[in-house]
Amino acid sequence: MAKEKQIAIKDVEISNNCPECFSQExxxxxxxxxxxxxLYHRTTGEVTHEIKCKKCFSLxxxxxxxxxxxxxxxxxxxxxxxxxxxxxxxxxxxxxxLLMIVLVGGGIYxxxxxxx
Numbered sequence: 001m002a003k004e005k006q007i008a009i010k011d012v013e014i015s016n017n018c019p020e021c022f023s024q025e026x027x028x029x030x031x032x033x034x035x036x037x038x039l040y041h042r043t044t045g046e047v048t049h050e051i052k053c054k055k056c057f058s059l060x061x062x063x064x065x066x067x068x069x070x071x072x073x074x075x076x077x078x079x080x081x082x083x084x085x086x087x088x089x090x091x092x093x094x095x096x097x098l099l100m101i102v103l104v105g106g107g108i109y110x111x112x113x114x115x116x
Contacts, residue, residue, distance in 0.1 A: 006031035006048065010080050014072050018053040019064045025054040028073065032082045039093040045085040
């Protein structure tokens with residue numbers, strides 16, 4: 001079963017007012033989705049975000065954003081540079097691939113030599 005992880009790619013403190021407690025301690029974090037499997041590690045192009053108050057620990061959903069928060073979010077959203085979407089194979093994948101090549105090669109050799 002593949003495991004999914006959200007890796008933080010940008011973490012910024014913004015000085016806008018929290019809509020819940022009106023403090024000026026908000027944290028904007030951008031995450032990129034990574035999938036881990038025994039055969040490969042995949043980096044997707046999917047980027048998510050989260051705004052959290054550092055004082056009351058509440059998540060600020062887009063419904064409650066003020067125009068100031070939207071402007072700051074748009075600015076930092078343009079600055080985020082996610083990693084390229086890629087697939088990296090693990091050693092288990094290469095070991096299985098090598099084993100399959102050896103088995104197919106051995107089967108062809110036995111067939112051509114007429115040992116069966």
